[in-house]
Amino acid sequence: MEKISTLTIEEKEYFMKEAIKEAKKAELIAEVPIGAVVVLNGEIIGRGHNLRETSQNATAHAEMMAIQQACARLDNFRLEDTQLFVTLEPCPMCSGAILLSRIDEVYFGAYDPKGGTAGSLLNLLEDQRFNHWCYLESRVLEEECSQLLKTFFKALRQRKKADKQKEKENSEKD
Amino acid sequence: MEKISTLTIEEKEYFMKEAIKEAKKAELIAEVPIGAVVVLNGEIIGRGHNLRETSQNATAHAEMMAIQQACARLDNFRLEDTQLFVTLEPCPMCSGAILLSRIDEVYFGAYDPKGGTAGSLLNLLEDQRFNHWCYLESRVLEEECSQLLKTFFKALRQRKKADKQKEKENSEKD
Numbered sequence: 001m002e003k004i005s006t007l008t009i010e011e012k013e014y015f016m017k018e019a020i021k022e023a024k025k026a027e028l029i030a031e032v033p034i035g036a037v038v039v040l041n042g043e044i045i046g047r048g049h050n051l052r053e054t055s056q057n058a059t060a061h062a063e064m065m066a067i068q069q070a071c072a073r074l075d076n077f078r079l080e081d082t083q084l085f086v087t088l089e090p091c092p093m094c095s096g097a098i099l100l101s102r103i104d105e106v107y108f109g110a111y112d113p114k115g116g117t118a119g120s121l122l123n124l125l126e127d128q129r130f131n132h133w134c135y136l137e138s139r140v141l142e143e144e145c146s147q148l149l150k151t152f153f154k155a156l157r158q159r160k161k162a163d164k165q166k167e168k169e170n171s172e173k174d
Numbered sequence: 175m176e177k178i179s180t181l182t183i184e185e186k187e188y189f190m191k192e193a194i195k196e197a198k199k200a201e202l203i204a205e206v207p208i209g210a211v212v213v214l215n216g217e218i219i220g221r222g223h224n225l226r227e228t229s230q231n232a233t234a235h236a237e238m239m240a241i242q243q244a245c246a247r248l249d250n251f252r253l254e255d256t257q258l259f260v261t262l263e264p265c266p267m268c269s270g271a272i273l274l275s276r277i278d279e280v281y282f283g284a285y286d287p288k289g290g291t292a293g294s295l296l297n298l299l300e301d302q303r304f305n306h307w308c309y310l311e312s313r314v315l316e317e318e319c320s321q322l323l324k325t326f327f328k329a330l331r332q333r334k335k336a337d338k339q340k341e342k343e344n345s346e347k348d
Contacts (some may be wrong), residue, residue: 091274
């Protein structure tokens with residue numbers, strides 16, 4: 001059974017911008033900038049950003065935070081008729097959580113060729129052997145979502161290089 | 175690179191029994207009886223049982239609970255050198271969380287042919303395209319793990335049938 005999108009281009013871009021705002025919150029606290037929102041009837045019912053380092057919790061991905069907030073808001077583990085927006089292609093854990101919570105439509109920004117399971121390594125979200133599957137759309141505001149990550153990792157590499165240089169200088173002084 | 179088991183048969187059965195104890199806690203509160211434990215150096219550092227209905231949270235699976243407790247206990251999202259025991263084959267979400275938390279060895283009891291991703295529909299845990307993979311062993315105390323689920327679903331079907339019968343009788347009275 002084919003699933004379809006229920007949103008206009010304007011709505012998709014509006015909600016992806018909200019996911020990007022979440023990603024920027026992660027960036028501010030030195031987390032990999034990934035953000036997500038869950039939408040029901042045009043209203044955001046769950047928001048989340050990556051908190052893996054801050055919380056030292058392996059499961060604290062943006063999508064998980066947004067899904068948990070939405071479940072709490074509706075007091076229901078079934079998020080039927082909702083849309084999820086996330087800046088990066090979901091990993092296996094988040095793809096699984098999307099299926100379990102029965103989210104109907106998933107929109108992501110940038111592909112994650114090394115770990116994504118919504119088209120890159122696998123496509124869990126459209127695999128009809130599971131008891132739920134989604135409408136899936138990629139590359140929504142892709143450039144902006146991708147640029148956030150590129151900038152973050154470039155700065156991280158530069159910081160690491162500078163730290164190494166300092167370490168080298170200090171050891172030469174000794 | 176081949177991963178190996180670091181446990182004896184006795185240890186495997188001991189820890190699976192602990193996972194079964196967790197599953198029974200779920201059963202007591204009318205949740206599908208699935209339980210899990212995370213082990214480090216012979217000590218249980220995380221326990222969990224399915225809480226989906228009670229919490230109305232789609233992500234409240236036994237493995238997620240156990241992993242989150244272990245991360246909190248170690249204050250580290252990396253659960254290196256640990257083993258996870260779970261009574262039922264993990265779903266995509268839990269398989270993903272196992273990979274993200276870098277658990278080294280995974281032991282499960284019963285296969286889940288309709289949704290399992292540790293051998294049934296997919297094998298996420300041994301897929302070397304991801305940046306982590308596991309030693310994987312199935313059928314540990316399989317009969318006991320499987321029986322728990324069968325008994326639970328049989329009782330559920332009987333309850334539903336009885337409810338339907340009562341409803342029918344009531345409507346005939348009207």
